[in-house]
Amino acid sequence: MTTDSVVTHQLSRSFGSVKAVDAIDLEVRAGEVYGFLGANGAGKTTTLRMLVGLARPTSGKATVLGRPPGDPRALARTGILIEEPALYPYLSGRDNLAVVGRYTAVGARRVEAVLETVGLAEAAAKRVSRYSLGMRQRLGVGMALLKDPELLVLDEPANGLDPAGVVQMRELLAGLASDGRTVLLSSHALSEVGQICDRVGILAAGRLVAQGTLAEVRGEGALLITAEPQAEALDLLRKRFGPQAVRHQPPAIALTVSPDQAASVNRQLNDAGLDVSGVSWQERSMAEAFFDLTAKEDDR
Numbered sequence: 001m002t003t004d005s006v007v008t009h010q011l012s013r014s015f016g017s018v019k020a021v022d023a024i025d026l027e028v029r030a031g032e033v034y035g036f037l038g039a040n041g042a043g044k045t046t047t048l049r050m051l052v053g054l055a056r057p058t059s060g061k062a063t064v065l066g067r068p069p070g071d072p073r074a075l076a077r078t079g080i081l082i083e084e085p086a087l088y089p090y091l092s093g094r095d096n097l098a099v100v101g102r103y104t105a106v107g108a109r110r111v112e113a114v115l116e117t118v119g120l121a122e123a124a125a126k127r128v129s130r131y132s133l134g135m136r137q138r139l140g141v142g143m144a145l146l147k148d149p150e151l152l153v154l155d156e157p158a159n160g161l162d163p164a165g166v167v168q169m170r171e172l173l174a175g176l177a178s179d180g181r182t183v184l185l186s187s188h189a190l191s192e193v194g195q196i197c198d199r200v201g202i203l204a205a206g207r208l209v210a211q212g213t214l215a216e217v218r219g220e221g222a223l224l225i226t227a228e229p230q231a232e233a234l235d236l237l238r239k240r241f242g243p244q245a246v247r248h249q250p251p252a253i254a255l256t257v258s259p260d261q262a263a264s265v266n267r268q269l270n271d272a273g274l275d276v277s278g279v280s281w282q283e284r285s286m287a288e289a290f291f292d293l294t295a296k297e298d299d300r
């Protein structure tokens with residue numbers, strides 16, 4: 001039995017000379033929320049479309065729930081929301097779900113439960129034309145949930161939502177994962193989904209530049225040092241720790257060493273006659289890692 005829900009090996013897709021997806025090795029483990037992150041145009045939608053059989057890879061392979069992409073047996077266990085959900089505006093939320101249930105042969109059995117799950121039970125009888133964008137997006141997730149899938153593939157489920165809508169979507173997605181489902185979702189905005197993801201993959205210009213837990217991808221933190229005269233402090237730290245470890249981050253200096261070196265660094269600066277007014281530990285933010293990684297890729 002596999003513990004991976006999705007695995008790709010050197011998966012690629014080109015459009016003419018554009019390498020939209022360039023040899024990526026994804027690994028989405030069963031039961032996790034996997035955030036597939038990247039700027040607009042990075043290749044997220046193209047990847048997700050390949051995983052569900054809507055687009056063919058130019059080269060490389062993918063396995064989804066142990067089967068090739070688009071295999072009906074895997075699709076039967078996969079809930080999909082890619083791009084805008086197709087909704088009937090003049091029907092209620094409940095009827096929209098019932099229609100989908102009918103034409104996908106999963107039936108109406110789960111409609112009420114799904115309305116509950118996506119937080120639309122109270123608005124179930126309202127016409128969808130009167131729904132907010134957030135409600136429509138949640139209804140789209142509801143459609144994907146009707147078949148009670150073990151894997152959900154959601155393309156930008158929080159895109160365009162206002163802050164309250166983002167919070168509701170995040171809570172919904174986190175809840176789905178705690179029910180034991182695997183959730184593979186894409187986003188161009190780390191702040192939207194970063195905190196609910198067990199692991200993330202970062203895509204930049206078609207390449208997977210990082211994959212791992214948030215902590216792994218976030219990378220190292222730094223000691224933030226405020227000392228005067230600053231030029232002398234910079235000089236001393238560069239000599240002792242090497243220029244790579246020292247970054248001028250006005251008004252402070254960032255030194256990439258482990259946090260337990262704080263006291264020793266402080267002492268070294270004091271011993272050199274410098275006036276140290278602050279030494280604190282700064283975690284490297286996920287956002288920084290994201291922008292560093294994508295910037296590196298864009299420079300290639």
Ligand SMILES: Nc1ncnc2c1ncn2[C@@H]1O[C@H](COP(=O)(O)OP(=O)(O)OP(=O)(O)O)[C@@H](O)[C@H]1O
Nearest residue numbers: 015018020038039040041042043044045046047188
């Ligand atoms: N059918 C297509 N024909 C030609 N080029 C395409 C096609 N689909 C995607 N592309 C190109 O492939 C690249 C990746 O697009 P994709 O839509 O996968 O990115 P994305 O990360 O999902 O971005 P967005 O969030 O803007 O949808 C872009 O350069 C895009 O212009």
